[in-house]
Amino acid sequence: MTASCNLTRRHLLASALASPLSAESRKLRAGCQTNAWRIRPGHFDDFLSVLDRIRAHRYHGFETSFRNLQARFDDPGPARAAIEKRGLSFLGCHIFLLQYDPATLIAPEDLIESVAKGAAALGAERLILSARAAGRDSQALEAKARALTKAGALCRKRNLRLCYHNHDAEFRNGGAEMDFLLRRADPELVSFVIDGGHAIVGGADLVEFFESHADRIDGIHLRDYKGPGYSGPLYPGDDQVPLGMGRVDWKPLHRTIRRERWRGWLINEEERLNDGRPGDEAVAPARTNLKKIFGV
Numbered sequence: 001m002t003a004s005c006n007l008t009r010r011h012l013l014a015s016a017l018a019s020p021l022s023a024e025s026r027k028l029r030a031g032c033q034t035n036a037w038r039i040r041p042g043h044f045d046d047f048l049s050v051l052d053r054i055r056a057h058r059y060h061g062f063e064t065s066f067r068n069l070q071a072r073f074d075d076p077g078p079a080r081a082a083i084e085k086r087g088l089s090f091l092g093c094h095i096f097l098l099q100y101d102p103a104t105l106i107a108p109e110d111l112i113e114s115v116a117k118g119a120a121a122l123g124a125e126r127l128i129l130s131a132r133a134a135g136r137d138s139q140a141l142e143a144k145a146r147a148l149t150k151a152g153a154l155c156r157k158r159n160l161r162l163c164y165h166n167h168d169a170e171f172r173n174g175g176a177e178m179d180f181l182l183r184r185a186d187p188e189l190v191s192f193v194i195d196g197g198h199a200i201v202g203g204a205d206l207v208e209f210f211e212s213h214a215d216r217i218d219g220i221h222l223r224d225y226k227g228p229g230y231s232g233p234l235y236p237g238d239d240q241v242p243l244g245m246g247r248v249d250w251k252p253l254h255r256t257i258r259r260e261r262w263r264g265w266l267i268n269e270e271e272r273l274n275d276g277r278p279g280d281e282a283v284a285p286a287r288t289n290l291k292k293i294f295g296v
Contacts, residue, residue: 028263029060030287030296031091031219036270038277039068044079051086053280057287061089063128063219063267065096066115073118080122091219091265092126092163092193093119104147105132105140112151120158126218127151127160128193133169134177141177145184152189163193163218171202175209182213192216195269197223197240200248207252211260219265222290224248240272242282244289254294266294 032054039046047068054062072079083090095115101108106129107115116127129151134140152162164185170177181190194217199206210217224246225239244250268290270282290296 028257028294028296029089029091029265030058030290030294031061031063031089031265031267032057032059032283032287033094033221033267033269033271034062034064034068036268036277036283037279041067042071044072044082048082048086051083051088053283055086055088057280057283059088059268059287061091061265063092063094064090066093066119069093069118069122070115072122073114076118076121083123090119090122090124091267092128093122093124094128094130094165096130096165100132101147103143105134105144106147106151107131109147109150113154116151116155116158116160120160124160126163126191126193127155128163128165130165130167133167135169136173136176141180142184145181148181148190149186152186156189161191161218162189163191165193165221166195166198166202168198168202171199171204175202175204178204178209182216187216191218193219193221193265193267195221195223196253197221197225197248197269201225207256210253210256210262214256214260214262217262217264219267220253221267221269222250222286223269240270242270242289243268243286244293245285250293257294266290266296 034047034050034054037050037053039050047064051062069079093115095107095111097107100106112127112129119127129148131144134144148162148164155162164181166178192213196206199209222243224241224243225248226241226246268283268286270278270286272278
């Protein structure tokens, strides 16, 4: 995996100062994905109850699926007021789909535009995009990078940052796809929320990757693995357990974060395979260990 960066430190500092995010948001902070809990479709009260749980665990912010808020996009005022009442930063609205636009491998442009508009109106800081991996297809890689850049420009108009979220596939083949996206997607418009657990399963040296690309990374999803049920090259037969209760040694990443003076979001994501939603049972120890390991 290449270690080259596309921007100088001075240029990155200038970009940061021009960012739509405040200075407060550039501190190292603890976030939580709402997908650890079950939120019934159309039940905004479920969503608000989850935010209350996240706040009770002393997180600074939350990430959530666009599906949990889509019904509020047409009348965002009351929903935004209810969200802001919880005192949490809305760090990101995430688009994950089972099927993506076959031409770009990311969400359809009209959906990105709709969610960006709605999420911005609800106070989100970022739009986070998952996608289908392009593998070794050079034309698909080019199309994907162009689409991400276009989505980033769209988000900038809404005062949002656009972040790409990986799964394990982008880190296979020596991380070739991640390297390509880092090179070809416009660094002024496209940042990354790196899923550390998926990256490890894909064969990445997460610390080395972070050292090379810290300036492009807004946040890191943290997962841990232990026991039967998970399928991956490094953890065959293992499944996810709360952060700090599995095999992953996160201390080297913490040391690197401190050395790089990185200020972003460390995000507990405690979803499970087969739509498991462990809720507080997983989030409580994960939050404790996030504080213990990373000091945040």
